[in-house]
Amino acid sequence: MPRYLGLDSSTQSISAMVIDAQTHQIIVEKSVNFGQHLPQYSSPSGFIPGGEHGEVHANPLMWLDALDLLLDGMRNECDWSQIVAICGSGQQHGSVYLNRNFESQLAALSHEKSLSEQLSSALSRRTAPIWMDASTSQQCREIAAAAGGDAEVCRISGSIAIERFTGSQIRKFAQTEPAAYSQTAFIHLVSSFVCSVLAGKNAPVDDGDGAGMNLMDLSTGTWDPSLLEATAPDLLRKLPVLAKAGSQIGPIHSYFVEKYGFSPSCQVCTFTGDNPASLVGMGASKPGNVVISLGTSDTYFASMPQPLTDPQGYGHVFGNPTGGFMSLVCFRNGSLAREALRDELGLSWNDFERETLSTTPPGNNGNVMLPFYGHEITPRHAFSEPVRVGSANFMAKLHPAEQVRALLEGQFINMLLHTRWIGVPTNRILLTGGASRNNGIAQIVADVFHAPVERLTTANSAALGAALLAAGSDGACVQSLQQAFCQTDDTPRIEPSSASDYSTAIAAFQLALNKSMS
Numbered sequence: 001m002p003r004y005l006g007l008d009s010s011t012q013s014i015s016a017m018v019i020d021a022q023t024h025q026i027i028v029e030k031s032v033n034f035g036q037h038l039p040q041y042s043s044p045s046g047f048i049p050g051g052e053h054g055e056v057h058a059n060p061l062m063w064l065d066a067l068d069l070l071l072d073g074m075r076n077e078c079d080w081s082q083i084v085a086i087c088g089s090g091q092q093h094g095s096v097y098l099n100r101n102f103e104s105q106l107a108a109l110s111h112e113k114s115l116s117e118q119l120s121s122a123l124s125r126r127t128a129p130i131w132m133d134a135s136t137s138q139q140c141r142e143i144a145a146a147a148g149g150d151a152e153v154c155r156i157s158g159s160i161a162i163e164r165f166t167g168s169q170i171r172k173f174a175q176t177e178p179a180a181y182s183q184t185a186f187i188h189l190v191s192s193f194v195c196s197v198l199a200g201k202n203a204p205v206d207d208g209d210g211a212g213m214n215l216m217d218l219s220t221g222t223w224d225p226s227l228l229e230a231t232a233p234d235l236l237r238k239l240p241v242l243a244k245a246g247s248q249i250g251p252i253h254s255y256f257v258e259k260y261g262f263s264p265s266c267q268v269c270t271f272t273g274d275n276p277a278s279l280v281g282m283g284a285s286k287p288g289n290v291v292i293s294l295g296t297s298d299t300y301f302a303s304m305p306q307p308l309t310d311p312q313g314y315g316h317v318f319g320n321p322t323g324g325f326m327s328l329v330c331f332r333n334g335s336l337a338r339e340a341l342r343d344e345l346g347l348s349w350n351d352f353e354r355e356t357l358s359t360t361p362p363g364n365n366g367n368v369m370l371p372f373y374g375h376e377i378t379p380r381h382a383f384s385e386p387v388r389v390g391s392a393n394f395m396a397k398l399h400p401a402e403q404v405r406a407l408l409e410g411q412f413i414n415m416l417l418h419t420r421w422i423g424v425p426t427n428r429i430l431l432t433g434g435a436s437r438n439n440g441i442a443q444i445v446a447d448v449f450h451a452p453v454e455r456l457t458t459a460n461s462a463a464l465g466a467a468l469l470a471a472g473s474d475g476a477c478v479q480s481l482q483q484a485f486c487q488t489d490d491t492p493r494i495e496p497s498s499a500s501d502y503s504t505a506i507a508a509f510q511l512a513l514n515k516s517m518s
């Protein structure tokens, strides 16, 4: 039975999924939650609380302990010796800094001790900045200025210089801790760090996760000399090589063979970022499929054949593990805004759905809301409260239903307007995340985007995507596996309603947005 392991080292947990590529079964899936299972790291949500000036760091040793705990804890449910290949993903943008002993310490790993114990002294920086860090605005400005401006950084790397992206984080480290920076021999992403440990040697970065660094030339998939130069001294030597996600890099380290019973021939493949892996695990890696993930922030991502970039600089372009590219656009006012309005109106989630569906028409009788309860990143603007345009009753918030529909329509019209640059027609939307089972919300998404909406059974799409890539590395057809594994759940497929026409609402929204941002 050829079995494949997908790992996902995310912000709050590390997850594993084992699949059988012949019977198309998920054999087992399990997670270790950092806060819950490793309380000694005092990181209840996976990062070290209390960072100042927007700093958010995590302890890489916690990720190593979690990996040991996960593999150990699954031994009874799964025979590790059957795993043919392993691939994985990591929270994007986070970076791990290692000294020149890293490779020799990896080579010397003994199964009698833990990974964290043995690799602790290889860290040249105790903590790793992660994607939630927003402390590098100054470094972003400096990088953009040195590299020829925001538009040039975006043209080369797929994104303007962004605080959470790795380049500005590296620059800040080099500026604030120059001695530790010069002691740093290797800089890894979360994905390539975990992959390196499994393979027992420095692993490559793929062009999905690599594009989240503001250092890679998107069109060639190579490190860009002008961006490296603009970021930090002597950087090229410290960066991993670039490779395709899912490419086999060698057998698993004997540590895992002796400790957990992996086969010495089990292959480790180049990891990718959690979003590129999710694109694969959602079955959305071909253009025309769009994933909308409704979370604390809402995220939109979709496959694209060409590396077009967002002329407004809000969206990002990454490599797609199955070939071509993918877009990713984040919206800060997601669940945060939905919850704020729900609480303001004193509604339950059920009311939220009923109100939107039954008592108000698509287009909301011309009542429009810019749904921003605070600072937004797409579009980038310091909003302080929602902006309403419409009838006197609407402005006076007389009918809760109108308010709910205005907020939801506003969120998805904003998403539509800021993803048009991708230039690929939307054939199918895969809706995921907390609010995705809400049929009222799904209907609005279908209507605004004029495309059918489906929901998937797998919650763990990044680990599944990684497992599919591992199978692909062994000769399986990833596309056929996607058809078998990426099944829609028991919620109905929602078709766009024929009566809905959002052109007037979209124009009104755009007008209100232009006015607020001018």
Ligand code: XUL
Pocket (backbone or CB within 6 Å): 010, 011, 090, 091, 092, 093, 131, 164, 212, 273, 274, 275, 328
């Ligand atoms: C994407 C991003 C997050 C992380 C964490 O740009 O910052 O989605 O990948 O999951």
